[in-house]
Amino acid sequence: MGTDKDDLAALFAEARRDATPGPDLSARVLADALAVQAGPPAEAGRGAGWVMRSLGAIGGWPGLSGLAVAGVAGLMIGVYATDSVDLLLNGQLTSLTGGDSTGLMPGIDSLLLSFGEEG
Secondary structure (H helix, E strand, C coil), X not given: CCCHHHHHXXXXXXXXXXXXXXXXXXHHHHHHHHHHHCCCCCCCCCCCCHHHHHXXXXXXXXXXXXXXHHHHHHHHHHHHCHHHHHHHCCCHHHHHHCCCHHHHCCCHHHHHHHHHHHC
């Protein structure tokens, strides 16, 4: 039994012996190339709606998912990190709100109370 190196050399030698493609393969490759050069096929039906055009303008589904992740991350940072931002700003938010940085974003209970007072 030969070594792996001999087996590999034999495989390469066999591949070099039969290096030319057959005429049917060449004809199929050339036919595909001519079809690609002719241009993209026409779309069936009406054009894309405004939603799909807008989606294409922002980079398709990957762009939309990136915007969604950035929006959720920004919302979570804004809600949960007000004390951290106040720390980075050396207490400027605390001085603006009178000592309570949570007053920058009131909770749902204060929103519901404000609607209850109007009615």
